[in-house]
Amino acid sequence: MDFGPFLLLALMEGLVTAAVLALTAVGLALVFGVMRVVNVAHGEFFMLGAVAAWFVTTWIPGPPAVGFIAALVLCPLLVASVAALADTLVLKRLNYDPDATIVATIGLLYILQQAALSLYGPDARPVEAPFTLRVQFPWFGYSGYKLAVIVAAALLLAGVWLLLARTKIGLVMRATQIDRETARAFGINVDRVYAGVFALGAGLAAVAAVLIVPIQQAHYLMGHDPLLLSFIVVIIGGLGSLRGTLVAALLIGLSDGVISVFFSPTLAKILATLFVALVLVFRPQGLMGRRAA
Amino acid sequence: MLQVRELEAGYGAVTVLRGLTLQAAPGEVLCVMGRNGAGKSTLMKAIMGLVPANAGEITLDGSRVSGLPAHEVPRLGIGYVPQGRRLFGDLTVAENIEIGLMTRRHGAATRERVLDLFPRLRERMGQVSRTLSGGEQQMLAIARALCIEPKVLLLDEPTEGLQPSMIALIRETVVALKATGVATVLVEQRVDAVLSVADRVAFVDHGRVAEVVPAAGMTHNSPEFLKYVGI
Numbered sequence: 369m370d371f372g373p374f375l376l377l378a379l380m381e382g383l384v385t386a387a388v389l390a391l392t393a394v395g396l397a398l399v400f401g402v403m404r405v406v407n408v409a410h411g412e413f414f415m416l417g418a419v420a421a422w423f424v425t426t427w428i429p430g431p432p433a434v435g436f437i438a439a440l441v442l443c444p445l446l447v448a449s450v451a452a453l454a455d456t457l458v459l460k461r462l463n464y465d466p467d468a469t470i471v472a473t474i475g476l477l478y479i480l481q482q483a484a485l486s487l488y489g490p491d492a493r494p495v496e497a498p499f500t501l502r503v504q505f506p507w508f509g510y511s512g513y514k515l516a517v518i519v520a521a522a523l524l525l526a527g528v529w530l531l532l533a534r535t536k537i538g539l540v541m542r543a544t545q546i547d548r549e550t551a552r553a554f555g556i557n558v559d560r561v562y563a564g565v566f567a568l569g570a571g572l573a574a575v576a577a578v579l580i581v582p583i584q585q586a587h588y589l590m591g592h593d594p595l596l597l598s599f600i601v602v603i604i605g606g607l608g609s610l611r612g613t614l615v616a617a618l619l620i621g622l623s624d625g626v627i628s629v630f631f632s633p634t635l636a637k638i639l640a641t642l643f644v645a646l647v648l649v650f651r652p653q654g655l656m657g658r659r660a661a
Numbered sequence: 662m663l664q665v666r667e668l669e670a671g672y673g674a675v676t677v678l679r680g681l682t683l684q685a686a687p688g689e690v691l692c693v694m695g696r697n698g699a700g701k702s703t704l705m706k707a708i709m710g711l712v713p714a715n716a717g718e719i720t721l722d723g724s725r726v727s728g729l730p731a732h733e734v735p736r737l738g739i740g741y742v743p744q745g746r747r748l749f750g751d752l753t754v755a756e757n758i759e760i761g762l763m764t765r766r767h768g769a770a771t772r773e774r775v776l777d778l779f780p781r782l783r784e785r786m787g788q789v790s791r792t793l794s795g796g797e798q799q800m801l802a803i804a805r806a807l808c809i810e811p812k813v814l815l816l817d818e819p820t821e822g823l824q825p826s827m828i829a830l831i832r833e834t835v836v837a838l839k840a841t842g843v844a845t846v847l848v849e850q851r852v853d854a855v856l857s858v859a860d861r862v863a864f865v866d867h868g869r870v871a872e873v874v875p876a877a878g879m880t881h882n883s884p885e886f887l888k889y890v891g892i
Contacts, residue, residue, distance in 0.1 A: 554764045557730075
């Protein structure tokens, strides 16, 4: 294969990575932005989404598409409820203290991981894609499902943007992010906003996992990479800046695809981590973050 | 009628208010004066439920305000203009006003009435509120609180750092609200601002109301100013 088509293939692989990463990282960025909580358990919500997708698609009979669509709706809702419960039972009681919530979410990480190990087992299991379509390019054929993942992620991200920018729910979330005390003085139930944002963040990770699980298989330890990459993306993009998170997800996803195809996946991770170190040294507020006043 | 009885409140182990009692009637402007640290801002926050009351009681028209979750207090009709304005700085003027309107589900009619008081804000609805001038920011902070259509308005040093024309505008607004039957509690440090709008002046000292004086008989040289405020 010539260099041109080879690069195109690499970029498309990178776009799939970027799409799923963007969804996961936006969830993490929302939680940090609004609640100032560093959610170390974010990757486990991703894993929970994938594992739940396996259960749902296994239990629901009929063609794979039916089970998959059911999983796409049910799993994020299930994971979001687990997150809302964790927020109310644990984080709220810690008064959202930054240090305490880090330790608490580390605890949550192990609880969710071990629960998955107990109930789901140590095996990696595949979920069948809802459709098998091969898109034939002049130089190579490509999975139609992977292209659908890119489109679905783009639509979901547009939805999140609309929610934040155009609805009253989004306005309440942004006001709470800026000044939670003043938000309370204007009738905003901050506890409810926090539970909702934590649920939304986890739900986004879960939906990303459902989308990826026909490509990657569900496994109880699969949450590590998304967590690490999400943190990388959120730090590069600028803590609390959703636009920065999106740009960074594209950057990291695409470079991951290209470098993995031409060199090696390990080199891709090394370079991404090096990039984070450079950003932290030379531009600690991130690419689009605002410097703290 | 806003009534505060024997209120004790503070931050953690530090008690700031030690049995504070005062009341503000509809159509009245009650000025609260006192030295730094006397507890003026803490009083405002305690009324809003942002600082928990450890003892005592706050009531509005006989129903209990103290002990409610903080987000339910403004829904009873208590508008708050915090010290330093505390706008939602990254939001536009229109969005800040929208937050105010959402508090008690008021609509366009309320928004128009409030914007008629501050025509300058109407011209800047799409502007990010952080980029407004100091005076405009204060107008917006007051407008946001008025969107609640409050029975009681708490103003915490609204004239701080403003130029004279702005101070005059804020005074006019307070006088106009008084005519509509709003009870205003105004924390203020400047004697002429107090004398020009106040009906009564409550002097706060060490977390208690030391004295309440009708403003009518007061002048710049009244001994209470020197005794409780040091000016």
